[in-house]
Amino acid sequence: MLRKLVVGNWKMNGSLAQLAELSAIVEAARGRADVDVAVCPPATLIAHAAAQAGGLAIGAQDVHCNPHGAHTGCVSAAMLKEVGASLVIVGHSERRQDQRERDEEIRAKAEAALAAGLQTIVCVGESDPDRQAGRAVEVVTNQLLGSLPDSWSVGELVLAYEPIWAIGTGKVATPADVAEMHAAIRRNLAQRFGERGASIRILYGGSVKADNAAELFAVPDVDGALVGGASLSAAQFVPIIQAAG
Secondary structure, three states, X not given: XXXXXXXXXXXXXXXXXXXXXHHHHHHHHHOOOOEEEXXXXXXXXXXXXHHOOOOOEEEEOOOOOOOOOOOOOOOOHHHHHHOOOOEEEEOOHHHHXXXXXXXXXXXXXXXXXXXXXXXXEEEEOOOHHHHHOOOHHHHHHHHHHHHOOOOOOOOOEEEEEOOHHHOOOOOOOOHHHHHHHHXXXXXXXXXXXXXXXXXXXXXXXXXXXXXXXXXXXXXOOOOEEEEOHHHHOHHHHHHHHHHOO
């Protein structure tokens, strides 16, 4: 079994005042030597969060594929590392949809992040129409093919399966749905990377809460969670961390 990883994605939420929530999260992470915990706040809060993280991993929600240049409003991997980020999320469905990010762009971002020494979480997931049409596994497999870099070291690359229809909707994939998709992802990783594919942690994301976390963590090949709204509050996030053991 792989060591569980629980990551909070604050999205475009949070303020300096809200960083007070980190204290309880840091304490929970310290108390769980068998679970890795990270929080990804907005870019404006990364340096402040890293300064009070006390060993808690702080990450970013996106990165540009180039190291520097005329890319107004963008942030490079080196810039993220300089302010204290140790990991980054790429390819989240909200960016795939809202910013029209394509697989090849996500792959380039992942390659840039890995080259800079950032642990990289690559997100994949199908829409409700795709699932209803019976194409869920096909869609996710194609995203894996297009989005995952070929070169990486053990521990650096993480996957997050987030069915789009379950993100922020309150809907959660059933344990059977999650088991089917995570098994398909694991097979795909084994086919592509051989034995090294078994070292890639696969997180589940999509309305993960304190009351469903334990059930989700018990599903085979669920190696952790990418948590959205519930990670904004220590009262909601800490029980998820506790369920991961």
